[in-house]
Amino acid sequence: MATENFSSVSEVYPDLQRTVNTGFSEVIYCPGKSDSQLREAADALLEASANLLATRATPEQFSVLREVCDDFEYHQQARLAYVHRDRQILGRGTVAVVAAGSCDLPVAEEAGICAEVLGSRVERIYDVGVAGLHRILSHRQRLREASVVIVVAGMEGALPSVVGGLTPSPVIAVPTSVGYGANLGGLAALLGMLNSCAPGLVTVNIDNGFGAAFAAARINIPPAAAAEKTD
Numbered sequence: 001m002a003t004e005n006f007s008s009v010s011e012v013y014p015d016l017q018r019t020v021n022t023g024f025s026e027v028i029y030c031p032g033k034s035d036s037q038l039r040e041a042a043d044a045l046l047e048a049s050a051n052l053l054a055t056r057a058t059p060e061q062f063s064v065l066r067e068v069c070d071d072f073e074y075h076q077q078a079r080l081a082y083v084h085r086d087r088q089i090l091g092r093g094t095v096a097v098v099a100a101g102s103c104d105l106p107v108a109e110e111a112g113i114c115a116e117v118l119g120s121r122v123e124r125i126y127d128v129g130v131a132g133l134h135r136i137l138s139h140r141q142r143l144r145e146a147s148v149v150i151v152v153a154g155m156e157g158a159l160p161s162v163v164g165g166l167t168p169s170p171v172i173a174v175p176t177s178v179g180y181g182a183n184l185g186g187l188a189a190l191l192g193m194l195n196s197c198a199p200g201l202v203t204v205n206i207d208n209g210f211g212a213a214f215a216a217a218r219i220n221i222p223p224a225a226a227a228e229k230t231d
Contacts, residue, residue, distance in 0.1 A: 093147030110209030154178025157189030164198025
């Protein structure tokens with residue numbers, strides 16, 4: 001009996017109800033998608049929304065998406081293709097994206113750009129890891145003024161706990177796969193963040209800058225504002 005080769009199936013079924021349900025359009029996860037699937041998904045989603053995120057995109061996939069819409073931009077470090085036509089700020093305050101070191105920037109930039117496209121004002125605070133504790137301490141006021149703080153760190157993942165003790169704002173921790181052998185591809189940082197003694201700190205999956213940005217948007221953007229964008 002012949003088996004269907006699902007990798008050759010080009011049809012896609014975008015969830016156009018997603019915006020009504022959550023206030024934000026569906027996002028394209030690029031790995032594993034064929035060129036035709038990318039084109040079909042982007043075309044359908046851009047008919048329903050001014051903005052679009054396509055995560056974990058390669059430069060070649062970005063070229064395919066540009067065939068659909070020349071408004072697509074690309075951040076190679078973050079592996080993110082995006083259309084950001086509607087730049088209205090919907091958030092009540094600022095989302096601060098904090099990165100421990102330069103090796104964490106691909107994930108931090110994924111979080112920052114996604115948060116911007118979703119409608120938040122973003123402030124970046126980079127290279128403030130705990131190996132030089134004075135660096136993050138010098139930004140205490142900026143952290144306290146943010147509505148949400150996303151903290152991106154690898155190695156042992158200590159930075160979110162430090163930040164959690166410096167600000168009353170919600171803190172979203174993002175472990176990265178940056179680190180030496182015992183870091184275990186981000187597992188050590190993930191476990192450190194999950195076991196944080198800073199109360200109220202929440203953690204997303206390893207290298208998941210997009211997930212952190214989406215969570216920050218849900219916190220920072222009032223449901224009524226997100227709903228108005230779908231009308």
